[in-house]
Amino acid sequence: IRANIMAVNESAHDQMQPEVAEIVIDPNTSRSYSRDELLGQGSFGKCYKVTDLVSGDSFAMKVIPLYSCELEEILKKLRHKNVVGFSHSFEDDQFMYIFMELCSRQTLGDILKSRGTLTDPEVRYYIQQLISGLKYIHQQGYVHRDIKLVLFYINTR
Numbered sequence: 001i002r003a004n005i006m007a008v009n010e011s012a013h014d015q016m017q018p019e020v021a022e023i024v025i026d027p028n029t030s031r032s033y034s035r036d037e038l039l040g041q042g043s044f045g046k047c048y049k050v051t052d053l054v055s056g057d058s059f060a061m062k063v064i065p066l067y068s069c070e071l072e073e074i075l076k077k078l079r080h081k082n083v084v085g086f087s088h089s090f091e092d093d094q095f096m097y098i099f100m101e102l103c104s105r106q107t108l109g110d111i112l113k114s115r116g117t118l119t120d121p122e123v124r125y126y127i128q129q130l131i132s133g134l135k136y137i138h139q140q141g142y143v144h145r146d147i148k149l150v151l152f153y154i155n156t157r
């Protein structure tokens with residue numbers, strides 16, 4: 001289970017953003033990434049599945065306005081097995097691009113919706129990991145402020 005800790009600032013939703021290019025190029029390394037499907041829209045901006053055109057590695061890429069770069073500063077610092085992993089980031093003249101571990105599309109919210117219930121051992125199993133991730137975030141001096149089941153991704157490890 002991985003807690004998505006994106007919800008640290010609610011202020012930055014911007015409807016007037018330009019389109020994200022189909023091929024995104026890191027101006028520092030010249031690595032290029034194809035923009036694949038839209039994973040979803042958060043309060044900071046859109047999140048896409050992307051593929052490194054050379055290595056074939058896939059990531060979840062959050063595209064946020066340059067003025068909300070503090071999010072990147074925070075994500076960069078967090079490293080915990082129950083927090084979605086930061087990979088790397090760069091900016092161009094339009095956006096900040098944040099590359100995160102690509103998680104499964106299944107969340108705790110999906111499981112609850114399809115099954116209607118969770119057993120006691122399952123709840124214990126998930127809550128333990130959830131608390132472990134949140135405790136770590138608190139120890140780093142941050143609060144989540146938007147805890148909901150759809151932000152908890154189920155992974156295989």
Ligand SMILES: Nc1ncnc2c1ncn2[C@@H]1O[C@H](COP(=O)(O)OP(=O)(O)OP(=O)(O)O)[C@@H](O)[C@H]1O
Pocket residue numbers: 004005006007008039040041042043044045046047060062084100101102103104105146151
């Ligand atoms: N690392 C990831 N792996 C797979 N899908 C992701 C990942 N991060 C985000 N997503 C998908 O993209 C959507 C938008 O994510 P994002 O983190 O931008 O916003 P959010 O956490 O849903 O909302 P908010 O920005 O309000 O906290 C998510 O709901 C999820 O479906």
